[in-house]
Amino acid sequence: MPGEPGRRDAGCIFCKIAGGEIPTAPVSRSARVIAIEDFNPQAPTHLLVLPVEHYPTLGDLSDAGDATLLGELFDTATQLGRERGGSGGFRIVINTGTQGGQTVGHLHLHVLTGRPMTWPPG
C-alpha cells in the first residue's frame, strides 16, 4: 500500500519501505504508521516504528504540530513493547541528529526487548 501523498523523500530508504518500493513484511501497519524488524537487531526483539510520511527527525514532526501522529507512533511502540516484552519491560529509543546517533534520516522509534538493558547508553 503506498504511503499517503505528501511528505516523501525519493532517496529515503524508509520512504521506500513504507511506500512498498522495497518489499518488507511489516510487523504492523496503519494508514500513517508502520512497524518493521530492524535488519541489524541489537536485542532479541528490535523493531522500528515509523511514520509513513517523511519527517527527518523528531523535531520536524514536533514543528509540524501533528500530535495525533506523535501519539500514534508512541502508542504503537508501547503496544509492541508490551506484546514482545511481557512483564519484563522494554525500551523505546529515538536517536535524533548526529550527536543523538541518528543514522537514517526518517523519524523512527526503536523498540528493544528480550534482554536486560544497561544505562547509560553509549
Ligand code: AMP
Ligand atoms: P538510527 O541509528 O537510530 O538512525 O537507526 C537506524 C536503524 O535502522 C538501525 O538500527 C539500522 O539497523 C536500521 N536499518 C537501516 N536500514 C534498514 C532497513 N532497510 N531495514 C531494516 N532496518 C534498517
Ligand code: ZN
Ligand atoms: Zn523517508
